Amino acid sequence: MHGLFVTGTDTGCGKTEISLGLMAAVQATGPSVLGMKPVASGCARGPDGLRNDDALRLRAQGSSKAPYGLVNPYAFAPPIAPHIAAGEAGVEIRLPTIEQAYRTLAGEADQVIVEGVGGWRVPLGPNLFVSDIPKALGLPVILVVGLKLGCINHALLTVESIQGTGGVLAGWIANQVDPTMLSRDANLATLAALIDAPCLGVLPWLEAPTPSELVGYLHPELIDLQPRHAAKLATTQTRTEARSDAGTGKRRA
Numbered sequence: 001m002h003g004l005f006v007t008g009t010d011t012g013c014g015k016t017e018i019s020l021g022l023m024a025a026v027q028a029t030g031p032s033v034l035g036m037k038p039v040a041s042g043c044a045r046g047p048d049g050l051r052n053d054d055a056l057r058l059r060a061q062g063s064s065k066a067p068y069g070l071v072n073p074y075a076f077a078p079p080i081a082p083h084i085a086a087g088e089a090g091v092e093i094r095l096p097t098i099e100q101a102y103r104t105l106a107g108e109a110d111q112v113i114v115e116g117v118g119g120w121r122v123p124l125g126p127n128l129f130v131s132d133i134p135k136a137l138g139l140p141v142i143l144v145v146g147l148k149l150g151c152i153n154h155a156l157l158t159v160e161s162i163q164g165t166g167g168v169l170a171g172w173i174a175n176q177v178d179p180t181m182l183s184r185d186a187n188l189a190t191l192a193a194l195i196d197a198p199c200l201g202v203l204p205w206l207e208a209p210t211p212s213e214l215v216g217y218l219h220p221e222l223i224d225l226q227p228r229h230a231a232k233l234a235t236t237q238t239r240t241e242a243r244s245d246a247g248t249g250k251r252r253a
């Protein structure tokens with residue numbers, strides 16, 4: 001497995017903190033890891049162009065310093081829905097560009113952790129959604145559930161969409177973004193009973209979360225890649241490779 005795609009129940013549910021924590025957890029066991037944020041809106045303009053905080057943090061946590069343009073091939077200034085930001089910038093977000101950047105990163109590290117943007121069905125263009133990215137890259141998905149009132153509905157709808165459209169849900173992680181949430185444990189028990197994938201961690205609300213602190217709460221070793229899931233990913237991978245070969249005119253023996 002070369003990577004994981006981190007999605008969430010919403011924007012602000014903790015995808016970046018958990019992606020960084022997962023990177024640290026993998027690094028602690030030896031393998032090299034790079035982070036990627038393929039599409040980001042909400043970027044500051046600096047001397048080298050647009051820069052996004054999530055992408056900078058993922059890049060900084062990487063086992064080596066990847067070029068920014070590979071970590072974040074699509075960067076938009078306004079903090080708005082990405083397809084609207086792309087439209088305003090006159091840019092078409094294209095999967096082959098994301099695939100190419102991902103493949104280059106995957107060639108440089110044992111694993112790549114890819115953070116989505118917003119939630120699972122966020123549009124990226126007229127015919128493109130965040131959910132298309134892990135499928136194109138052949139990546140299993142980790143769902144971050146931001147624990148707050150209403151999260152069970154958001155989590156179950158997202159799980160249904162991932163699993164109902166041929167995605168591989170490798171696991172979910174609960175993240176207490178609301179420090180005052182009532183009945184937290186009962187919510188967790190409901191999520192565990194209704195989500196058909198392993199819980200890879202439960203993060204309490206932390207004053208100032210750091211990747212190394214998160215390692216203690218995360219269990220990537222529980223990632224569910226049962227044979228049925230691995231077979232699904234292999235099929236996706238073959239389809240994706242065939243498509244990019246067709247695009248470059250390459251032929252397989």
Ligand SMILES: Nc1ncnc2c1ncn2[C@@H]1O[C@H](COP(=O)(O)OP(=O)(O)OP(=O)(O)O)[C@@H](O)[C@H]1O
Nearest residue numbers: 008011012013014015016017118176203204205206
């Ligand atoms: N367990 C936690 N305890 C305390 N604060 C947290 C926790 N998890 C996340 N946060 C804080 O909540 C905010 C949102 O988290 P984060 O940036 O990881 O979300 P995200 O899903 O990546 O958001 P976006 O959609 O903008 O990418 C950040 O300020 C982060 O530090």
Ligand SMILES: [Mg+2]
Nearest residue numbers: 015016054115
């Ligand atoms: Mg983020």
